Amino acid sequence: MAVLPDLSTYLAFYAAAVALILTPGPDTMYVLTRGIQSRDAGVRSALGIATGVLVHTAAASLGLAALLRAAPAAYQVVKYAGAAYLLYLGVQAIRNDEFGSSTGSDSGTETDGDTAAATATGSFRRGVLVNALNPKVALFFLAFLPGFAGSGPDAAPRMLLLGATYAALTAVYLGGIGVASGRVGRALSSSATTSRLSWLGGGAMISLGLALAIE
Secondary structure, three states: OOOOOOHHHHHHHHHHHHHHHOOOOHHHHHHHHHHHHOHHHHHHHHHHHHHHHHHHHHHHHOOOHHHHHHOHHHHHHHHHHHHHHHHHHHHHHHHHOHHHHHOOOOOOOHHHHHHHHHHHHHHHHHHHHHHHOOHHHHHHHHHHHHHHHOOOOOHHHHHHHHHHHHHHHHHHHHHHHHHHHHHHHHHOOOHHHHHHHHHHHHHHHHHHHHHHHHO
16 A cells, blocks of 8 residues: 555545644643743744644554553553643743733843743743643544554554644644734733733643543
8 A cells, every 4th residue: 555545535534633633622721821921932832732743643653652552550650740740830830920921922122032932942842741741642643543544564654644744733723823822912911911811821731630630
């Protein structure tokens, strides 16, 4: 079988991927909270999450994701690591009021620009971890991709192609969320409002972390 899937299979995968990406979850919430902080942070968060998708794709194509399904202990380790990280992000957001300190900023003084650049870089790294440390995503890709990639020696390359498509769609959609939430952040730039947004975003991340831990 050719490495490239046939057109009907690819279009079916494309439609299923779009429907799944549009379903809200931890990734969407993370981009929203970062985007309200600044547009650049939101966009880089989206790119980080898309990179996490590529990590899961590589793991599924190499058979590493199957270890999570075959070894419950490994699944639990990754699950609690992901939950702990979400809790950490939520607590940090509330304690540092980081969203309120620079909400809606796209540029500023040299010092502000350096701070925004560091925040945006951190948002990318955290976006990767938010996605990569979610074992439910790993098991999802393990179940989802083979149904479209088929079997045989070309299955792994096809899986990589489909995963790259999913990552690109993720980057486009969540990148748009980041830009839109950045505009909202600029419009709601009062200190009182940004403080509430900080608590709201942090609380949402904590709730998601608890939900992952106790599932």
